[in-house]
Amino acid sequence: MICREVQELIHGYVDGELDLVRNLEMERHLRECAECAGVAERLRALRSGLSGSLPYFHPPAGLEGRIRAGLRAGDRPAARAPYFGTRRHWIAIAAALLLAVGGVLEVAYLNQRRGAEILAQEALASHVRSLMASHLTDVPSSDRHTVKPWFNGKLDFSPAVNDFADRGFPLAGGRLDYLDNRPVAALVYQRQKHVINLFVWPAPGESDSGVQRSSQQGYNLLHWTQGHMVYWAVSDLNAAELGTFAALVRGAP
Amino acid sequence: MQDCRSHVKVNQSQVPDQPDVARFEQAVLPHLTAAYNLARWLTGNDHDAEDVVQESYLRALKFFSGFRGGSSRPWLLTIVRNTCYTWMRRNRMEEPGVELDEEIYVDSNSPSPEAILLAAARSDLVRRAIEELPAEFREIVILREMEGLSYKEIAEVTAVPVGTVMSRLARARARLQKLLANPNEARA
Numbered sequence: 001m002i003c004r005e006v007q008e009l010i011h012g013y014v015d016g017e018l019d020l021v022r023n024l025e026m027e028r029h030l031r032e033c034a035e036c037a038g039v040a041e042r043l044r045a046l047r048s049g050l051s052g053s054l055p056y057f058h059p060p061a062g063l064e065g066r067i068r069a070g071l072r073a074g075d076r077p078a079a080r081a082p083y084f085g086t087r088r089h090w091i092a093i094a095a096a097l098l099l100a101v102g103g104v105l106e107v108a109y110l111n112q113r114r115g116a117e118i119l120a121q122e123a124l125a126s127h128v129r130s131l132m133a134s135h136l137t138d139v140p141s142s143d144r145h146t147v148k149p150w151f152n153g154k155l156d157f158s159p160a161v162n163d164f165a166d167r168g169f170p171l172a173g174g175r176l177d178y179l180d181n182r183p184v185a186a187l188v189y190q191r192q193k194h195v196i197n198l199f200v201w202p203a204p205g206e207s208d209s210g211v212q213r214s215s216q217q218g219y220n221l222l223h224w225t226q227g228h229m230v231y232w233a234v235s236d237l238n239a240a241e242l243g244t245f246a247a248l249v250r251g252a253p
Numbered sequence: 254m255q256d257c258r259s260h261v262k263v264n265q266s267q268v269p270d271q272p273d274v275a276r277f278e279q280a281v282l283p284h285l286t287a288a289y290n291l292a293r294w295l296t297g298n299d300h301d302a303e304d305v306v307q308e309s310y311l312r313a314l315k316f317f318s319g320f321r322g323g324s325s326r327p328w329l330l331t332i333v334r335n336t337c338y339t340w341m342r343r344n345r346m347e348e349p350g351v352e353l354d355e356e357i358y359v360d361s362n363s364p365s366p367e368a369i370l371l372a373a374a375r376s377d378l379v380r381r382a383i384e385e386l387p388a389e390f391r392e393i394v395i396l397r398e399m400e401g402l403s404y405k406e407i408a409e410v411t412a413v414p415v416g417t418v419m420s421r422l423a424r425a426r427a428r429l430q431k432l433l434a435n436p437n438e439a440r441a
Contacts, residue, residue: 011419011422011423011426012404012419015397015404015422017403017404017419038366041366042363042364042365042366042369042430043426044366045366045367045369045370045373046369046370046373046426046429046430046433047398048370048373049369049370049371049372049373049374049379049433050373050379050398050429051398052373052374053373053374053375053376053379054376054379054380054383054398054399055376055379055380056286056290056399057289057290057293057294057302058286058289058290059285059286059288059289059303059306060299060303063285063289063303063306063307064282064285066307067282067285067306067307067310068278068282070307070310070311071274071277071278071310071311071314072274125339128339138319154318176315176318176319178315
């Protein structure tokens with residue numbers, strides 16, 4: 001081994017992460033090379049110094065109790081407010097202004113808008129989270145006959161699952177997610193390098209609607225209601241292609 | 254407003270069964286200290302750390318049915334870490350993505366092991382040095398030196414390859430050595 005190789009592996013060595021053969025080679029080199037041995041010694045000194053003096057933060061008394069209570073309530077009281085807090089705040093101000101100035105818009109309409117905006121935020125947050133947490137799919141499969149049954153028993157409804165590979169939108173899998181205070185189906189599709197999350201859940205009593213578009217933070221969001229189900233499609237894909245995707249979903253049997 | 258609230262309440266009963274919650278608590282609550290420590294180091298303050306940990310536990314419960322055994326600590330820490338970054342982004346806190354341009358090879362005029370050991374024993378210096386690391390280096394130091402996770406576990410938690418874990422650890426340690434050797438340069 002030469003010094004450069006040794007110094008590349010030296011962290012693995014002091015952390016006990018090397019395989020046996022490499023470990024023996026390192027030991028041999030360090031016995032013969034004072035410079036590399038010095039590097040190893042400094043690293044060990046740093047590690048043992050840190051281990052004694054790194055401040056470990058302990059949770060405040062009462063946090064465990066609050067977590068237990070939250071888990072049993074199944075609610076998200078502390079978390080939800082700050083999570084979407086600022087935007088809600090502005091939406092509330094905007095709503096108040098609209099009411100004051102116009103005075104003609106119906107409250108019901110406002111509620112619907114406000115609900116839709118919050119949902120858009122939630123859907124977007126779920127989409128982004130799904131890309132970050134390496135939790136894109138719970139059931140990675142392009143076979144709709146695998147994905148659809150997987151949801152059985154996990155949801156109180158059965159989402160329509162279709163593969164649009166022949167149209168350039170292959171099904172990549174499915175995932176359980178949580179939106180609008182309920183578990184929902186998240187179907188994951190791909191368009192080249194882009195990921196599309198299609199969230200589906202039932203909306204009993206709601207009539208069919210056209211596709212509503214919005215965009216936030218560089219993502220495009222489409223949503224519509226069809227056959228008493230709510231659909232949200234979220235992606236960084238451009239609006240035109242996401243529109244094509246929505247048309248495919250809407251036209252599927 | 255009224256309509257909206259009652260609408261939220263209608264669907265509130267989507268909670269896992271109580272036995273599931275009990276099983277979850279038994280498996281995951283023992284790691285509360287590790288979860289809090291990581292959240293506290295990443296967010297930098299008690300208040301956000303507490304909120305992030307509560308949010309993380311609720312999300313962890315949601316995904317618990319998808320947890321396929323193994324060690325629940327790295328699994329929980331993955332959720333805590335991701336919740337932290339989502340939180341920080343929403344609240345316009347620190348942006349991840351800063352690179353350390355540290356040379357990973359230690360030069361010959363670096364301080365002696367004894368000097369490093371002495372400096373590293375000063376917890377005020379260590380704390381400041383770690384707080385000044387960019388988040389993706391800080392998290393790796395915390396997971397390695399405080400939680401004792403393996404490179405492979407760290408790679409899973411932080412969603413980067415093992416090689417990246419090792420090179421980030423090397424850069425973070427080089428930076429720490431430099432800061433500890435010369436604390437006055439810390440903010441340079």
